[in-house]
Amino acid sequence: MGAAGLAEVAAGDGLGPQDARDVVLRAEHVSVVYDGDSPTRAVRDVSIELRRGEVLGIAGESGCGKSTLAYALMRMLRPPARLAAGRISFSDGTGAAPVDVMALGPEDLRHFRWTKLSMVFQSAMNALNPVTSLRKQFSDIFETHAPEMRRDEREQRSRALLDMVGIDPARISSFPHELSGGMRQRVVIAMALALQPDVVIMDEPTTALDVVVQREILDEIERLREELGFSIVFITHDLSLLLEISDRLAVMYAGEIVEFAPSAEVARAPAHPYTLGLLESFPDMRGARRQLHGIAGSPPSLAGEIAGCAFAPRCGYAFAPCASTTPRLRERSRATGHAAVAGGSSDGQAGRVPQTWSVACHLHDEELCPAGPPRGLDGGELTGDGQVVNRRPDGASEPSAGEERR
Amino acid sequence: MRYVARKLGFYLVAAWAAITLNFFLPRLIPGNPVEILMSRLDESGSPPPGEAHRLALLLGVGTGGLFSQYWHYLDALAHFNLGISVTDFPVPVSQVIASALPWTLVLVGTATVISFVVGITLGALAGWKRGTWVDSLIPTTTFLTAIPYFWLALLLLYLLAFVFHVFPLNGGYGASETPGWNWSFIGSAIDHSILPALTIVIASIGGWLLGMRNMTVTTLSDDYVVAAEAKGLSPRRILVGYAARNAVMPSITGFAISLGFVVSGSVAMEYVFSYPGIGYELLQAVNNEDYALAQGIFLVITLAVLAANLIVDLLYGFVDPRTRQSR
Secondary structure, eight states: OOTTHHHHHHHHSSSOHHHHHTEEEEEEEEEEEEOSSSOEEEEEEEEEEEETTOEEEEEOOTTSSHHHHHHHHTTOOOTTEEEEEEEEEEOOSSSOOOEEGGGOOHHHHHHHHHHTEEEEOSOHHHHSOTTSOHHHHHHHHHHHHOTTOOHHHHHHHHHHHHHHTTOOGGGGGOOGGGSOHHHHHHHHHHHHTTTOOSEEEEESTTTTSOHHHHHHHHHHHHHHHHHHOOEEEEEESOHHHHHHHOSEEEEEETTEEEEEEEHHHHHHSOSSHHHHHHHTTSOOSSSOOOOOOOOOSOOOOOBSOOOSOTTGGGOTTOOHHHHHSOOOOEEOOOSSGGGOOOGGGHHHHHHHOOOOOEEOOGGGOTTTOTTOOOTTSSSSOOEETTEEOOOOTTOOSOOOGGGOOO | OHHHHHHHHHHHHHHHHHHHHHHHHHHHSSSOHHHHHHHHHHHHSOOOTTHHHHHHHHHTOOSSOHHHHHHHHHHHHHTTOOOBOSTTTTSBHHHHHHHHHHHHHHHHHHHHHHHHHHHHHHHHHHHHTTTSTTTTHHHHHHHHHHSOHHHHHHHHIIIIIIISOSSOSSSSSOTTOOOSSOHHHHHHHHHHHHHHHHHHHHHHHHHHHHHHHHHHHHHHTSHHHHHHHHTTOOHHHIIIIIIIHHHTHHHHHHHHHHHHTTTTTTHHHHHHTTOOSHHHHHHHHHHTTOHHHHHHHHHHHHHHHHHHHHHHHHHHHHHOGGGSOOO
């Protein structure tokens, strides 16, 4: 089963048809190519599904295709980028047939954008038109998508939106340069929510902000999501942030998803060496003091084909097949003892979260690696410097001496 | 409002500086310009009594202390007394300028505005639809801009007026017309202005077009334009309200400069078409060593540049809120 399996898996993993209908945005086998002398395949056969009301995190180093994927989801790719393959479908939850986003004509696409799917851009500083007031920029949205609204209705709604994100409605007459970075980011979020879309794509929405403001904004997003019930695709290179706010997590490397898992569990026990490397590269605020490790090397060039596993040259666990065979994203079979959840956590966890957990790594392939993944990637507790670290959010797991990784 | 007042104040100071410079510059020239001027005036006929004194005041070489000379100079200026023109003796310089200025302002001003508006519009379209027919205008217009103006003007004059008689050969109006507010005169003036205006537009549009096109291409990749596209706004709204709106800023600065030179910058055009404007008078003044007229025209040009800059400064504050002073 490759990435194609995701959709089928979603329907058959215990949640049943209910779950399938809950998928609001589904991308299948999306590939994006930047044309040129040596075409760059920035996104390679990526499939994701976003459920209603969920926060889906997409993590990865710079240049791994996160933003390109986001732009592809909105059909915002501009030459030389083009969608080489893939399907994107959207269902609004009313039971109507899913919309094939790729098949929308220019007018339908314009209407689709922002009413169903909106976006918070990487650089909020520059996402607002510098020469027009906020009033005008809110009006632009309403005049386009809700032409029946009267002027005073637009004004009222715009003010309400500003108020909703914690900005004094009187600032509606302000120009972007009169606002602080955090305020601008709030305004951009208010604009993204103006038409109550089903999905908001957030492309590094807090990267340019200091941590205090970042925290405020994240709390604001979380509050609004609970209030309005939209789904979020949250893109960032900050894995620690994602683990905290997302329900599920897709880790991208070299244009591919290498691990797609429930966030709470991947934080505790990642299955892919790359995810493990990312987790080891930032400190755990509550956990024991430990040595931090970066991932040596840098991502491969995305021009042309990559033989074998893209991560193999940087991977401490690489073995023979990694150099020649490309691992495919496959569901971790936790039922077999192969990647069984180890330690005292198996009972509660496996039954409680019936979500798929896919990983693209030969270590989890029974045929190539009959011995099973090494400790640390087998679902056991993450360790650092010989210390077993408790990463379970509920703190229920007891650290045990037998789970050292190396 | 405070923004306007501040700008106004700044320009008043600048105008005073220009006027003062106009007073002191001739004083730096060695020799006595009054004597040279008076001898020339004597050739043309007998100058009115006191003209030597007036010239002396104007040029700042009169009797008395420097400060009192300067005061008299300002006093003369306040009464629009710029001396007497040698070229059109004995018409006062102020009157010569007053009769020439409207011709230049209307013709060159209109041509400059047309060139700017058309160039900006086509430039925005060319940047928006890169690689289409609008974009292919660029090499042509750039080529026309690169041709020396007088040569282009002579060529068009030769072809359209001399060979094909589409437009009149020269002058601001027909020889049989008497200037005044009647349709026959206005029609004749318009008829005479089309070809000169056309040459100005053809020669200058390339710069606007190219500059605007490139700025539009730059702003199109700016985040707020991408965001506007994601918002599903109509292409027209994105182009006008987001891309072109921001791309036009540098062009407006350029427009300010070219507006200032509306008064002075078309000597070649007025010479080629024998057009009765300021440039033509300036040329006459230089040829006839008419210092009073030349100095008067220079003063008007300086003030015109300042006035044009003031207007665009105010306009710029309206177009780009970032340049406004915070409240």
